Amino acid sequence: xxxxxxxxxxxxxxxxxxxxxxxxxxxxxxxxxxxxxxxxxxxxxxxxxxxxxxxxxxxxxxxxxxxxxxxxxxxxxxxxxxxxxxxxxxxxxxxxxxxxxxxxxxxxxxxxxxxxxxxxxxxxxxxxxxxxxxxxxxxxxxxxxxxxxxxxxxxxxxxxxxxxxxxxxxxxxxxxxxxxxxxxxxxxxxxxxxxxxxxxxxxxxxxxxxxxxxxxxxxxxxxxxxxxxxxxxxxxxxxxxxxxxxxxxxx
Amino acid sequence: xxxxxxxxxxxxxxxxxxxxxxxxxxxxxxxxxxxxxxxxxxxxxxxxxxxxxxxxxxxxxxxxxxxxxxxxxxxxxxxxxxxxxxxxxxxxxxxxxxxxxxxxxxxxxxxxxxxxxxxxxxxxxxxxxxxxxxxxxxxxxxxxxxxxxxxxxxxxxxxxxxxxxxxxxxxxxxxxxxxxxxxxxxxxxxxxxxxxxxxxxxxxxxxxxxxxxxxxxxxxxxxxxxxxxxxxxxxxxxxxxxxxxxxxxxxxxxxxxxxxxxxxxxxxxxxxxxxxxx
Ligand SMILES: Nc1ncnc2c1ncn2[C@@H]1O[C@H](COP(=O)(O)OP(=O)(O)OP(=O)(O)O)[C@@H](O)[C@H]1O
Ligand SMILES: [Mg+2]
Numbered sequence: 001x002x003x004x005x006x007x008x009x010x011x012x013x014x015x016x017x018x019x020x021x022x023x024x025x026x027x028x029x030x031x032x033x034x035x036x037x038x039x040x041x042x043x044x045x046x047x048x049x050x051x052x053x054x055x056x057x058x059x060x061x062x063x064x065x066x067x068x069x070x071x072x073x074x075x076x077x078x079x080x081x082x083x084x085x086x087x088x089x090x091x092x093x094x095x096x097x098x099x100x101x102x103x104x105x106x107x108x109x110x111x112x113x114x115x116x117x118x119x120x121x122x123x124x125x126x127x128x129x130x131x132x133x134x135x136x137x138x139x140x141x142x143x144x145x146x147x148x149x150x151x152x153x154x155x156x157x158x159x160x161x162x163x164x165x166x167x168x169x170x171x172x173x174x175x176x177x178x179x180x181x182x183x184x185x186x187x188x189x190x191x192x193x194x195x196x197x198x199x200x201x202x203x204x205x206x207x208x209x210x211x212x213x214x215x216x217x218x219x220x221x222x223x224x225x226x227x228x229x230x231x232x233x234x235x236x237x238x239x240x241x242x243x244x245x246x247x248x249x250x251x
Numbered sequence: 252x253x254x255x256x257x258x259x260x261x262x263x264x265x266x267x268x269x270x271x272x273x274x275x276x277x278x279x280x281x282x283x284x285x286x287x288x289x290x291x292x293x294x295x296x297x298x299x300x301x302x303x304x305x306x307x308x309x310x311x312x313x314x315x316x317x318x319x320x321x322x323x324x325x326x327x328x329x330x331x332x333x334x335x336x337x338x339x340x341x342x343x344x345x346x347x348x349x350x351x352x353x354x355x356x357x358x359x360x361x362x363x364x365x366x367x368x369x370x371x372x373x374x375x376x377x378x379x380x381x382x383x384x385x386x387x388x389x390x391x392x393x394x395x396x397x398x399x400x401x402x403x404x405x406x407x408x409x410x411x412x413x414x415x416x417x418x419x420x421x422x423x424x425x426x427x428x429x430x431x432x433x434x435x436x437x438x439x440x441x442x443x444x445x446x447x448x449x450x451x452x453x454x455x456x457x458x459x460x461x462x463x464x465x466x467x468x469x470x471x472x473x474x475x476x477x478x479x480x481x482x483x484x485x486x487x488x489x490x491x492x493x494x495x496x497x498x499x500x501x502x503x504x505x506x507x508x509x510x511x512x513x514x515x516x517x518x519x520x521x522x523x524x525x526x527x528x529x
Binding site for chain 2 (some may be wrong): 051053056058081082084085088089091093095097098099107108110111112157160161164
Protein backbone atom coordinates (compact mmCIF):
# COMPACT_ATOMS: atom_id res chain seq x y z
CA UNK A 1 0.00 0.00 0.00
CA UNK A 2 1.33 3.38 -1.03
CA UNK A 3 2.13 5.91 1.64
CA UNK A 4 1.37 9.59 1.17
CA UNK A 5 3.22 10.99 4.13
CA UNK A 6 6.47 9.61 5.38
CA UNK A 7 7.71 10.93 8.70
CA UNK A 8 11.24 10.02 9.68
CA UNK A 9 13.21 10.70 12.77
CA UNK A 10 11.14 13.72 13.69
CA UNK A 11 12.02 15.66 16.82
CA UNK A 12 10.21 18.78 17.93
CA UNK A 13 11.00 21.33 20.60
CA UNK A 14 8.95 24.12 22.12
CA UNK A 15 11.37 26.60 23.71
CA UNK A 16 13.95 23.84 23.88
CA UNK A 17 11.54 21.55 25.69
CA UNK A 18 11.24 18.44 23.58
CA UNK A 19 7.65 17.52 22.71
CA UNK A 20 8.20 14.81 20.07
CA UNK A 21 10.91 12.15 20.10
CA UNK A 22 12.20 10.35 17.01
CA UNK A 23 8.88 9.82 15.32
CA UNK A 24 8.90 7.44 12.37
CA UNK A 25 5.66 6.69 10.62
CA UNK A 26 4.04 6.16 7.26
CA UNK A 27 0.57 7.40 6.52
CA UNK A 28 -1.15 5.34 3.89
CA UNK A 29 -3.11 6.71 1.01
CA UNK A 30 -6.90 6.55 1.24
CA UNK A 31 -6.71 5.28 4.75
CA UNK A 32 -7.98 6.79 7.94
CA UNK A 33 -5.16 6.99 10.43
CA UNK A 34 -6.06 7.70 14.05
CA UNK A 35 -3.72 9.24 16.64
CA UNK A 36 -4.57 8.25 20.17
CA UNK A 37 -2.90 8.77 23.51
CA UNK A 38 -3.31 10.64 26.78
CA UNK A 39 -3.59 14.40 26.91
CA UNK A 40 -0.36 16.25 26.25
CA UNK A 41 1.36 13.33 24.52
CA UNK A 42 1.93 15.33 21.33
CA UNK A 43 -0.88 14.22 19.00
CA UNK A 44 -1.87 17.71 17.96
CA UNK A 45 1.75 18.76 17.75
CA UNK A 46 2.54 16.00 15.27
CA UNK A 47 -0.63 16.65 13.30
CA UNK A 48 0.26 20.32 12.98
CA UNK A 49 3.70 19.38 11.65
CA UNK A 50 2.04 17.77 8.64
CA UNK A 51 0.77 21.06 7.22
CA UNK A 52 3.44 23.18 8.89
CA UNK A 53 0.99 24.98 11.15
CA UNK A 54 3.73 24.91 13.76
CA UNK A 55 5.54 27.49 11.67
CA UNK A 56 3.16 30.01 13.22
CA UNK A 57 4.37 29.22 16.71
CA UNK A 58 7.34 31.14 17.96
CA UNK A 59 10.24 29.13 19.32
CA UNK A 60 9.06 25.88 17.80
CA UNK A 61 11.99 23.97 16.35
CA UNK A 62 11.67 20.89 14.19
CA UNK A 63 14.32 18.36 13.21
CA UNK A 64 13.96 15.38 10.94
CA UNK A 65 12.01 14.83 7.79
CA UNK A 66 8.45 14.68 6.55
CA UNK A 67 7.86 13.78 2.94
CA UNK A 68 4.64 14.34 1.05
CA UNK A 69 4.57 12.19 -2.08
CA UNK A 70 8.32 11.88 -1.80
CA UNK A 71 9.07 15.60 -1.48
CA UNK A 72 10.41 17.07 1.74
CA UNK A 73 7.85 19.49 3.17
CA UNK A 74 10.35 21.25 5.40
CA UNK A 75 12.61 21.93 2.43
CA UNK A 76 13.67 25.55 2.05
CA UNK A 77 12.09 25.67 -1.39
CA UNK A 78 8.78 24.22 -0.28
CA UNK A 79 6.03 26.80 -0.71
CA UNK A 80 3.99 26.68 2.52
CA UNK A 81 0.86 28.02 0.84
CA UNK A 82 0.82 25.27 -1.76
CA UNK A 83 1.57 22.68 0.91
CA UNK A 84 -1.46 23.82 2.88
CA UNK A 85 -3.69 23.56 -0.16
CA UNK A 86 -2.58 19.94 -0.45
CA UNK A 87 -2.89 19.14 3.24
CA UNK A 88 -6.13 20.55 4.64
CA UNK A 89 -7.13 20.85 8.26
CA UNK A 90 -10.27 20.65 10.36
CA UNK A 91 -10.05 21.94 13.90
CA UNK A 92 -11.44 20.79 17.20
CA UNK A 93 -13.98 23.54 17.62
CA UNK A 94 -16.17 24.24 14.60
CA UNK A 95 -14.77 27.58 13.46
CA UNK A 96 -16.51 29.00 10.42
CA UNK A 97 -15.72 32.61 9.56
CA UNK A 98 -18.50 35.07 10.39
CA UNK A 99 -19.30 35.13 6.69
CA UNK A 100 -21.94 33.49 4.56
CA UNK A 101 -21.98 29.73 4.07
CA UNK A 102 -20.99 30.28 0.46
CA UNK A 103 -18.05 32.56 1.29
CA UNK A 104 -16.78 30.14 3.89
CA UNK A 105 -16.48 27.37 1.34
CA UNK A 106 -15.08 29.72 -1.30
CA UNK A 107 -12.49 31.21 1.05
CA UNK A 108 -9.51 29.07 0.07
CA UNK A 109 -10.23 29.40 -3.64
CA UNK A 110 -10.47 33.16 -3.35
CA UNK A 111 -7.08 33.15 -1.65
CA UNK A 112 -5.81 31.34 -4.73
CA UNK A 113 -7.12 34.21 -6.81
CA UNK A 114 -10.07 32.26 -8.19
CA UNK A 115 -13.02 34.64 -8.32
CA UNK A 116 -14.89 33.30 -11.35
CA UNK A 117 -18.45 32.91 -10.14
CA UNK A 118 -19.15 29.84 -12.25
CA UNK A 119 -16.15 27.97 -10.90
CA UNK A 120 -16.90 29.04 -7.33
CA UNK A 121 -20.57 28.03 -7.60
CA UNK A 122 -19.54 24.65 -8.86
CA UNK A 123 -16.89 24.03 -6.22
CA UNK A 124 -19.13 25.27 -3.41
CA UNK A 125 -21.90 22.89 -4.41
CA UNK A 126 -19.56 19.95 -4.95
CA UNK A 127 -17.78 20.49 -1.63
CA UNK A 128 -21.00 20.88 0.32
CA UNK A 129 -22.36 17.72 -1.28
CA UNK A 130 -19.23 15.80 -0.37
CA UNK A 131 -19.53 17.08 3.17
CA UNK A 132 -23.15 15.88 3.27
CA UNK A 133 -24.40 19.37 3.97
CA UNK A 134 -25.77 20.47 0.59
CA UNK A 135 -29.35 19.34 1.14
CA UNK A 136 -29.52 21.19 4.45
CA UNK A 137 -28.15 24.51 3.24
CA UNK A 138 -28.70 24.76 -0.50
CA UNK A 139 -31.53 27.28 -0.07
CA UNK A 140 -29.61 29.55 2.28
CA UNK A 141 -26.07 29.77 1.02
CA UNK A 142 -26.14 33.51 1.65
CA UNK A 143 -26.90 33.09 5.33
CA UNK A 144 -24.29 33.67 8.01
CA UNK A 145 -22.51 30.41 8.76
CA UNK A 146 -22.58 31.07 12.50
CA UNK A 147 -26.33 30.46 12.47
CA UNK A 148 -25.80 26.78 11.64
CA UNK A 149 -25.81 24.16 14.40
CA UNK A 150 -22.48 22.98 15.77
CA UNK A 151 -22.55 19.77 13.76
CA UNK A 152 -23.49 21.61 10.59
CA UNK A 153 -20.73 24.11 11.23
CA UNK A 154 -18.19 21.32 11.55
CA UNK A 155 -19.38 19.77 8.27
CA UNK A 156 -19.10 23.21 6.73
CA UNK A 157 -15.49 23.35 7.94
CA UNK A 158 -14.91 19.99 6.30
CA UNK A 159 -16.48 21.30 3.09
CA UNK A 160 -14.24 24.35 3.32
CA UNK A 161 -11.18 22.10 3.55
CA UNK A 162 -12.42 19.83 0.76
CA UNK A 163 -12.95 22.79 -1.57
CA UNK A 164 -9.19 23.01 -1.96
CA UNK A 165 -9.13 19.42 -3.24
CA UNK A 166 -6.39 18.43 -0.81
CA UNK A 167 -4.73 15.04 -0.81
CA UNK A 168 -4.72 14.78 2.95
CA UNK A 169 -7.21 16.07 5.49
CA UNK A 170 -6.01 16.49 9.06
CA UNK A 171 -8.66 16.49 11.77
CA UNK A 172 -7.88 17.37 15.37
CA UNK A 173 -10.62 15.92 17.58
CA UNK A 174 -13.27 17.06 15.10
CA UNK A 175 -16.19 15.67 17.10
CA UNK A 176 -15.19 16.51 20.65
CA UNK A 177 -17.44 19.57 20.70
CA UNK A 178 -20.42 17.78 19.17
CA UNK A 179 -23.37 15.75 20.41
CA UNK A 180 -23.62 12.00 19.62
CA UNK A 181 -25.88 12.42 16.60
CA UNK A 182 -23.71 15.08 14.99
CA UNK A 183 -20.68 12.94 15.84
CA UNK A 184 -22.20 9.92 14.10
CA UNK A 185 -22.82 12.03 11.02
CA UNK A 186 -19.22 13.21 10.90
CA UNK A 187 -17.93 9.68 11.42
CA UNK A 188 -20.07 8.45 8.55
CA UNK A 189 -18.77 11.30 6.45
CA UNK A 190 -15.17 10.37 7.22
CA UNK A 191 -15.88 6.86 6.00
CA UNK A 192 -17.18 8.26 2.72
CA UNK A 193 -14.32 10.69 2.31
CA UNK A 194 -11.52 8.19 2.58
CA UNK A 195 -12.28 6.92 -0.92
CA UNK A 196 -10.92 10.22 -2.19
CA UNK A 197 -8.74 11.57 0.57
CA UNK A 198 -6.21 10.41 3.08
CA UNK A 199 -7.41 11.27 6.53
CA UNK A 200 -5.46 11.67 9.74
CA UNK A 201 -7.60 12.12 12.81
CA UNK A 202 -6.73 12.81 16.42
CA UNK A 203 -9.28 11.41 18.82
CA UNK A 204 -9.72 10.91 22.52
CA UNK A 205 -12.34 8.29 22.01
CA UNK A 206 -10.95 4.82 21.53
CA UNK A 207 -14.36 3.66 20.36
CA UNK A 208 -14.21 6.30 17.68
CA UNK A 209 -10.74 5.23 16.59
CA UNK A 210 -11.91 1.63 16.49
CA UNK A 211 -15.04 2.51 14.53
CA UNK A 212 -13.60 4.70 11.82
CA UNK A 213 -9.88 4.20 11.41
CA UNK A 214 -7.86 1.70 9.42
CA UNK A 215 -4.61 2.40 11.20
CA UNK A 216 -4.02 3.60 14.72
CA UNK A 217 -0.95 5.17 16.27
CA UNK A 218 -0.56 5.27 20.02
CA UNK A 219 1.55 8.02 21.56
CA UNK A 220 2.89 8.47 25.03
CA UNK A 221 4.86 11.48 26.26
CA UNK A 222 6.01 12.51 22.82
CA UNK A 223 6.94 9.07 21.63
CA UNK A 224 5.19 6.87 19.11
CA UNK A 225 4.78 3.69 21.10
CA UNK A 226 3.02 1.56 18.55
CA UNK A 227 1.37 1.86 15.18
CA UNK A 228 -0.58 -0.88 13.52
CA UNK A 229 -3.81 -1.67 11.76
CA UNK A 230 -6.59 -0.60 14.07
CA UNK A 231 -7.84 -4.14 14.40
CA UNK A 232 -4.49 -5.51 15.49
CA UNK A 233 -3.69 -2.62 17.76
CA UNK A 234 -6.91 -2.98 19.68
CA UNK A 235 -7.05 -6.77 19.72
CA UNK A 236 -3.44 -7.71 20.11
CA UNK A 237 -1.24 -4.78 21.08
CA UNK A 238 2.48 -5.47 20.96
CA UNK A 239 3.40 -3.11 23.73
CA UNK A 240 2.37 -3.42 27.34
CA UNK A 241 1.79 0.37 27.54
CA UNK A 242 -0.60 0.27 24.59
CA UNK A 243 -2.52 -2.51 26.23
CA UNK A 244 -2.72 -0.60 29.49
CA UNK A 245 -4.02 2.46 27.70
CA UNK A 246 -6.66 0.78 25.56
CA UNK A 247 -7.94 -1.28 28.46
CA UNK A 248 -8.21 1.86 30.52
CA UNK A 249 -5.60 0.84 33.06
CA UNK A 250 -3.81 4.09 32.59
CA UNK A 251 -3.77 7.16 34.82
CA UNK B 252 -21.59 43.92 64.10
CA UNK B 253 -21.75 41.64 61.15
CA UNK B 254 -23.46 42.89 58.00
CA UNK B 255 -25.30 40.23 56.05
CA UNK B 256 -24.03 39.70 52.46
CA UNK B 257 -27.48 40.46 51.09
CA UNK B 258 -27.48 43.76 52.94
CA UNK B 259 -24.07 44.79 51.57
CA UNK B 260 -25.28 43.86 48.14
CA UNK B 261 -28.35 46.03 48.58
CA UNK B 262 -26.25 48.97 49.76
CA UNK B 263 -23.78 48.55 46.87
CA UNK B 264 -26.64 48.37 44.39
CA UNK B 265 -28.21 51.49 45.87
CA UNK B 266 -24.94 53.46 45.62
CA UNK B 267 -24.27 52.34 42.04
CA UNK B 268 -27.80 53.20 41.03
CA UNK B 269 -27.68 56.63 42.61
CA UNK B 270 -24.39 57.47 40.93
CA UNK B 271 -25.63 56.24 37.55
CA UNK B 272 -28.80 58.25 37.84
CA UNK B 273 -26.83 61.35 38.86
CA UNK B 274 -24.56 60.99 35.83
CA UNK B 275 -27.49 60.57 33.49
CA UNK B 276 -29.31 63.53 35.07
CA UNK B 277 -26.24 65.72 34.80
CA UNK B 278 -25.78 64.88 31.14
CA UNK B 279 -29.47 65.37 30.52
CA UNK B 280 -29.39 68.73 32.31
CA UNK B 281 -26.39 70.05 30.36
CA UNK B 282 -27.71 68.89 27.01
CA UNK B 283 -31.21 70.23 27.60
CA UNK B 284 -29.86 73.53 28.87
CA UNK B 285 -27.76 74.01 25.75
CA UNK B 286 -30.47 72.84 23.39
CA UNK B 287 -33.13 75.09 24.97
CA UNK B 288 -30.81 78.07 24.82
CA UNK B 289 -29.45 77.27 21.37
CA UNK B 290 -32.18 75.75 19.25
CA UNK B 291 -34.16 78.98 18.72
CA UNK B 292 -31.05 80.41 17.05
CA UNK B 293 -30.63 77.40 14.78
CA UNK B 294 -32.46 78.73 11.76
CA UNK B 295 -31.75 77.92 8.14
CA UNK B 296 -30.10 81.34 7.74
CA UNK B 297 -27.89 80.71 10.75
CA UNK B 298 -26.60 77.51 9.15
CA UNK B 299 -26.17 78.83 5.63
CA UNK B 300 -24.79 82.34 6.09
CA UNK B 301 -21.26 83.35 6.87
CA UNK B 302 -20.70 85.30 10.08
CA UNK B 303 -20.72 89.06 9.77
CA UNK B 304 -19.28 91.80 12.03
CA UNK B 305 -17.12 89.39 14.11
CA UNK B 306 -20.03 87.00 14.57
CA UNK B 307 -22.52 89.50 15.94
CA UNK B 308 -24.57 88.97 12.84
CA UNK B 309 -24.96 86.39 10.12
CA UNK B 310 -24.61 82.65 10.60
CA UNK B 311 -21.86 80.11 11.13
CA UNK B 312 -21.42 78.55 7.70
CA UNK B 313 -17.68 79.24 7.49
CA UNK B 314 -17.11 77.60 10.88
CA UNK B 315 -19.09 74.52 9.86
CA UNK B 316 -17.01 74.21 6.69
CA UNK B 317 -13.79 74.78 8.66
CA UNK B 318 -14.72 72.09 11.15
CA UNK B 319 -15.39 69.67 8.32
CA UNK B 320 -12.10 70.45 6.58
CA UNK B 321 -9.92 70.24 9.70
CA UNK B 322 -11.59 66.98 10.72
CA UNK B 323 -11.24 65.58 7.22
CA UNK B 324 -7.51 66.28 7.09
CA UNK B 325 -7.04 64.75 10.53
CA UNK B 326 -8.96 61.57 9.72
CA UNK B 327 -7.42 61.06 6.30
CA UNK B 328 -3.94 61.34 7.79
CA UNK B 329 -4.45 59.59 11.11
CA UNK B 330 -6.51 56.57 10.02
CA UNK B 331 -3.97 54.87 7.74
CA UNK B 332 -1.10 55.62 10.12
CA UNK B 333 -3.02 54.53 13.20
CA UNK B 334 -4.53 51.37 11.73
CA UNK B 335 -1.22 50.54 10.04
CA UNK B 336 0.66 50.88 13.31
CA UNK B 337 -1.91 48.75 15.09
CA UNK B 338 -1.57 45.99 12.48
CA UNK B 339 2.19 46.25 12.63
CA UNK B 340 2.17 45.91 16.41
CA UNK B 341 -0.21 42.98 16.48
CA UNK B 342 0.46 41.00 13.34
CA UNK B 343 3.96 41.70 12.13
CA UNK B 344 6.09 41.79 15.23
CA UNK B 345 6.60 39.58 18.16
CA UNK B 346 6.46 41.17 21.56
CA UNK B 347 9.81 42.91 21.91
CA UNK B 348 11.46 45.95 23.39
CA UNK B 349 10.60 47.95 20.26
CA UNK B 350 6.88 47.11 20.39
CA UNK B 351 6.77 47.89 24.09
CA UNK B 352 8.34 51.27 23.44
CA UNK B 353 5.85 52.03 20.65
CA UNK B 354 2.94 50.93 22.81
CA UNK B 355 4.15 52.92 25.80
CA UNK B 356 4.63 56.01 23.63
CA UNK B 357 1.14 55.69 22.21
CA UNK B 358 -0.32 55.37 25.68
CA UNK B 359 1.62 58.36 26.97
CA UNK B 360 0.60 60.41 23.95
CA UNK B 361 -3.05 59.68 24.69
CA UNK B 362 -2.69 61.20 28.13
CA UNK B 363 -1.12 64.50 27.04
CA UNK B 364 -3.42 67.53 27.34
CA UNK B 365 -4.57 68.92 24.01
CA UNK B 366 -2.97 72.32 24.58
CA UNK B 367 0.42 70.61 24.45
CA UNK B 368 -0.47 69.18 21.05
CA UNK B 369 -1.46 72.67 20.08
CA UNK B 370 1.91 74.01 21.10
CA UNK B 371 3.69 71.22 19.26
CA UNK B 372 1.57 71.85 16.14
CA UNK B 373 2.26 75.56 16.38
CA UNK B 374 6.02 75.09 16.62
CA UNK B 375 6.27 72.26 14.11
CA UNK B 376 3.58 72.78 11.46
CA UNK B 377 2.86 76.50 11.73
CA UNK B 378 6.40 77.77 12.19
CA UNK B 379 8.95 75.12 11.27
CA UNK B 380 7.15 73.74 8.21
CA UNK B 381 5.92 77.27 7.44
CA UNK B 382 2.34 76.10 6.96
CA UNK B 383 1.14 79.09 8.93
CA UNK B 384 -2.20 79.13 10.73
CA UNK B 385 -4.12 76.98 8.35
CA UNK B 386 -6.64 74.21 7.89
CA UNK B 387 -3.66 71.97 7.11
CA UNK B 388 -1.73 72.82 10.28
CA UNK B 389 -4.88 72.35 12.35
CA UNK B 390 -5.78 69.09 10.65
CA UNK B 391 -2.27 67.66 10.98
CA UNK B 392 -2.11 68.63 14.64
CA UNK B 393 -5.44 66.96 15.26
CA UNK B 394 -4.17 63.92 13.37
CA UNK B 395 -1.23 63.64 15.76
CA UNK B 396 -3.59 64.11 18.67
CA UNK B 397 -6.07 61.37 17.73
CA UNK B 398 -3.40 58.96 16.47
CA UNK B 399 -2.89 57.27 19.87
CA UNK B 400 -6.64 56.75 20.28
CA UNK B 401 -6.90 55.17 16.84
CA UNK B 402 -3.85 52.98 17.46
CA UNK B 403 -5.15 51.74 20.77
CA UNK B 404 -8.73 51.06 19.76
CA UNK B 405 -7.57 49.39 16.54
CA UNK B 406 -5.07 47.29 18.41
CA UNK B 407 -7.71 46.14 20.86
CA UNK B 408 -10.07 45.37 18.00
CA UNK B 409 -7.43 43.34 16.18
CA UNK B 410 -6.41 41.46 19.31
CA UNK B 411 -10.02 40.55 20.02
CA UNK B 412 -10.34 38.78 16.67
CA UNK B 413 -10.25 35.09 17.61
CA UNK B 414 -6.88 33.49 16.85
CA UNK B 415 -8.71 30.64 15.16
CA UNK B 416 -9.68 32.87 12.21
CA UNK B 417 -6.00 33.37 11.46
CA UNK B 418 -5.23 29.68 11.88
CA UNK B 419 -8.06 28.62 9.60
CA UNK B 420 -7.08 31.14 6.98
CA UNK B 421 -3.48 29.94 6.98
CA UNK B 422 -4.61 26.32 6.92
CA UNK B 423 -6.60 27.08 3.76
CA UNK B 424 -3.51 28.40 2.04
CA UNK B 425 -4.12 32.06 2.81
CA UNK B 426 -1.06 34.29 2.76
CA UNK B 427 -0.30 36.66 5.58
CA UNK B 428 -1.75 39.56 3.62
CA UNK B 429 -4.91 37.68 2.64
CA UNK B 430 -5.36 36.51 6.19
CA UNK B 431 -5.16 40.05 7.50
CA UNK B 432 -7.39 41.62 4.88
CA UNK B 433 -10.07 38.94 4.59
CA UNK B 434 -10.08 37.10 7.92
CA UNK B 435 -8.91 39.65 10.49
CA UNK B 436 -9.90 43.07 9.16
CA UNK B 437 -13.64 42.41 8.73
CA UNK B 438 -13.95 41.21 12.31
CA UNK B 439 -11.83 44.05 13.63
CA UNK B 440 -13.63 46.66 11.53
CA UNK B 441 -16.32 47.74 14.01
CA UNK B 442 -13.68 48.36 16.68
CA UNK B 443 -11.47 50.25 14.27
CA UNK B 444 -14.42 52.31 13.03
CA UNK B 445 -15.38 53.14 16.60
CA UNK B 446 -11.87 54.45 17.22
CA UNK B 447 -11.98 56.58 14.10
CA UNK B 448 -15.41 57.96 14.98
CA UNK B 449 -14.23 58.83 18.48
CA UNK B 450 -11.36 60.61 16.75
CA UNK B 451 -13.85 62.58 14.64
CA UNK B 452 -15.65 63.53 17.82
CA UNK B 453 -12.46 64.84 19.37
CA UNK B 454 -11.61 66.89 16.28
CA UNK B 455 -15.04 68.45 16.20
CA UNK B 456 -14.93 69.31 19.90
CA UNK B 457 -11.33 70.51 20.19
CA UNK B 458 -10.59 74.19 20.84
CA UNK B 459 -7.16 74.82 22.37
CA UNK B 460 -5.07 72.86 19.89
CA UNK B 461 -7.05 74.24 16.96
CA UNK B 462 -6.79 77.91 17.92
CA UNK B 463 -3.01 77.56 18.12
CA UNK B 464 -2.66 75.88 14.74
CA UNK B 465 -5.60 76.77 12.49
CA UNK B 466 -6.02 80.23 13.91
CA UNK B 467 -9.37 81.88 14.46
CA UNK B 468 -10.09 83.66 11.20
CA UNK B 469 -13.82 83.95 10.83
CA UNK B 470 -13.68 83.96 7.04
CA UNK B 471 -14.50 81.05 4.80
CA UNK B 472 -11.25 79.20 4.03
CA UNK B 473 -10.61 78.98 0.30
CA UNK B 474 -7.89 76.38 0.50
CA UNK B 475 -6.16 74.10 2.94
CA UNK B 476 -3.54 76.78 3.44
CA UNK B 477 -6.02 79.37 4.68
CA UNK B 478 -6.57 79.97 8.38
CA UNK B 479 -9.89 78.81 9.73
CA UNK B 480 -12.16 78.89 12.76
CA UNK B 481 -13.92 75.70 13.74
CA UNK B 482 -17.31 75.66 15.44
CA UNK B 483 -15.87 74.84 18.84
CA UNK B 484 -13.40 77.71 18.55
CA UNK B 485 -16.17 80.02 17.37
CA UNK B 486 -18.29 79.10 20.36
CA UNK B 487 -15.35 79.68 22.69
CA UNK B 488 -14.55 83.11 21.26
CA UNK B 489 -18.18 84.22 21.09
CA UNK B 490 -18.80 83.24 24.70
CA UNK B 491 -15.49 84.43 26.12
CA UNK B 492 -15.53 87.79 24.50
CA UNK B 493 -19.23 88.17 25.12
CA UNK B 494 -19.88 88.94 21.48
CA UNK B 495 -23.21 87.18 21.31
CA UNK B 496 -24.28 84.60 23.86
CA UNK B 497 -27.30 83.79 21.76
CA UNK B 498 -25.13 82.82 18.78
CA UNK B 499 -22.64 81.05 21.03
CA UNK B 500 -25.47 78.83 22.30
CA UNK B 501 -26.67 78.25 18.76
CA UNK B 502 -23.23 77.00 17.80
CA UNK B 503 -23.00 74.89 20.94
CA UNK B 504 -26.38 73.33 20.25
CA UNK B 505 -25.28 72.36 16.77
CA UNK B 506 -22.06 70.91 18.21
CA UNK B 507 -24.01 68.85 20.72
CA UNK B 508 -26.33 67.59 18.00
CA UNK B 509 -23.39 66.65 15.75
CA UNK B 510 -21.54 64.85 18.55
CA UNK B 511 -24.75 63.01 19.39
CA UNK B 512 -25.10 61.82 15.80
CA UNK B 513 -21.44 60.82 15.63
CA UNK B 514 -21.87 58.63 18.69
CA UNK B 515 -25.12 57.26 17.35
CA UNK B 516 -23.33 56.34 14.15
CA UNK B 517 -20.56 54.58 16.07
CA UNK B 518 -23.17 52.58 17.94
CA UNK B 519 -25.01 51.69 14.78
CA UNK B 520 -21.88 50.46 13.06
CA UNK B 521 -20.98 48.27 15.99
CA UNK B 522 -24.49 46.87 16.31
CA UNK B 523 -24.77 46.19 12.59
CA UNK B 524 -21.60 44.14 12.69
CA UNK B 525 -22.49 42.35 15.88
CA UNK B 526 -25.87 41.44 14.40
CA UNK B 527 -24.24 40.31 11.19
CA UNK B 528 -21.82 38.00 12.94
CA UNK B 529 -24.62 36.25 14.84
N1 LIG C 1 2.59 26.42 21.66
C1 LIG C 1 3.20 25.64 22.58
N2 LIG C 1 4.23 26.11 23.31
C2 LIG C 1 4.84 25.34 24.23
N3 LIG C 1 4.49 24.08 24.51
C3 LIG C 1 3.47 23.54 23.83
C4 LIG C 1 2.76 24.30 22.83
N4 LIG C 1 1.78 23.51 22.31
C5 LIG C 1 1.89 22.33 22.96
N5 LIG C 1 2.89 22.33 23.86
C6 LIG C 1 3.31 21.20 24.73
O1 LIG C 1 3.60 20.09 23.92
C7 LIG C 1 3.10 18.91 24.48
C8 LIG C 1 2.19 18.21 23.49
O2 LIG C 1 1.03 19.00 23.30
P1 LIG C 1 -0.12 18.61 22.29
O3 LIG C 1 -1.05 19.74 22.23
O4 LIG C 1 0.46 18.14 21.04
O5 LIG C 1 -0.79 17.39 23.06
P2 LIG C 1 -2.07 16.54 22.62
O6 LIG C 1 -1.65 15.14 22.58
O7 LIG C 1 -2.70 17.09 21.43
O8 LIG C 1 -2.99 16.75 23.89
P3 LIG C 1 -4.60 16.86 23.94
O9 LIG C 1 -5.09 15.47 23.82
O10 LIG C 1 -4.86 17.40 25.31
O11 LIG C 1 -5.04 17.75 22.85
C9 LIG C 1 2.40 19.31 25.77
O12 LIG C 1 3.29 19.05 26.83
C10 LIG C 1 2.15 20.78 25.61
O13 LIG C 1 2.21 21.41 26.85
MG1 LIG D 1 -4.56 18.12 21.03
